[in-house]
Amino acid sequence: MNQVQIKPKGNLRGNYKLTWKVRFYFIEISVFSTIILALLVSTYLRNEIWRDEVALWKDCMKKSPRKARVYSNLGFAYFQESNYGKALEMSQRAIEIDPKFARAYHNIGLVYQKTGDLDEAATMIRKSLEIDPALHIAHYSLGGVYFESRRYKEAVDAFNRFLKIFPRFPDVHHLVAIAYGAQKQFDRAIEEFEWELRINPYH
Numbered sequence: 001m002n003q004v005q006i007k008p009k010g011n012l013r014g015n016y017k018l019t020w021k022v023r024f025y026f027i028e029i030s031v032f033s034t035i036i037l038a039l040l041v042s043t044y045l046r047n048e049i050w051r052d053e054v055a056l057w058k059d060c061m062k063k064s065p066r067k068a069r070v071y072s073n074l075g076f077a078y079f080q081e082s083n084y085g086k087a088l089e090m091s092q093r094a095i096e097i098d099p100k101f102a103r104a105y106h107n108i109g110l111v112y113q114k115t116g117d118l119d120e121a122a123t124m125i126r127k128s129l130e131i132d133p134a135l136h137i138a139h140y141s142l143g144g145v146y147f148e149s150r151r152y153k154e155a156v157d158a159f160n161r162f163l164k165i166f167p168r169f170p171d172v173h174h175l176v177a178i179a180y181g182a183q184k185q186f187d188r189a190i191e192e193f194e195w196e197l198r199i200n201p202y203h
Contacts, residue, residue, distance in 0.1 A: 053077035068098035075107045084111045102132035110141060118149045136165045140172065152179040170196045170203045 057074035064070050075090035088111045094104035109124035125142045128135055143158035156179045159172050166172075177192035196203050 054081065066097060068094040068101040068104065070094075071097065072101055072104040072107060075104065079107060079110055079114075082114075084115055087111050100131050102128040102135050102138075104128075105131065106135060106138050106141065109138075109145070113141075113145050113148070118145055121145045122149070136162060139165075143172075143175070147175055147179060150182070152182045155179045156183075168199050170200045173199070174203070 054074065054077045057070060057077050060067075060070045061074060071090045071094035075087045075094065078084075078090060079087035088108060091104045091107040091111070094101050094107075098104075105124050105128035109121045109128065112118070112121035112124060122142060122145045125138050125145060128138045129142070132138075139158050139162040143155045143162060146152070146155035146158055156176055159176045159179070163169065163172055163176070173192045173196040177189045177196065180186070180189035180192060
């Protein structure tokens with residue numbers, strides 16, 4: 001009796017290759033999905049850190065513990081949160097790492113100003129300018145310290161140095177005008193008020 005041989009439909013080798021292609025496709029999708037999910041989680045966590053300046057610079061400090069700029073920026077972040085003790089501590093740490101880091105001295109000057117030690121504030125801010133004459137914001141800060149100390153002539157000098165670089169700040173012209181008025185230099189005071197109004201008629 002003759003045996004009937006049943007041949008499988010299609011090509012087994014081709015089907016085998018196709019099956020592995022399908023499997024590889026799904027593996028590939030799984031791998032890429034995992035990578036994308038990890039990146040999304042990482043981005044979310046990073047965004048959470050970036051929402052908070054203190055958390056951001058503390059994270060940077062862990063990664064770069066020997067960079068003065070990181071400690072100085074962390075100090076300024078604490079200053080903005082009115083945490084003056086930590087602001088002073090971090091800024092001093094920046095100076096320990098780099099004694100010529102001007103912004104750290106400027107930060108310390110701002111802390112002393114906020115805590116009422118105006119003489120020491122002026123000393124620290126002047127020190128920042130000795131190190132880096134291009135730190136123009138320090139002229140504005142120094143003007144503010146002198147103004148608060150009622151040292152109006154020195155305040156005008158410091159503010160005018162700032163205005164040479166950034167002439168279109170109505171608030172600074174306003175302070176200069178008041179400082180001139182306090183010295184009974186009324187013509188100059190009026191000039192500054194007029195400058196202020198030219199920059200911003202609604203000021």
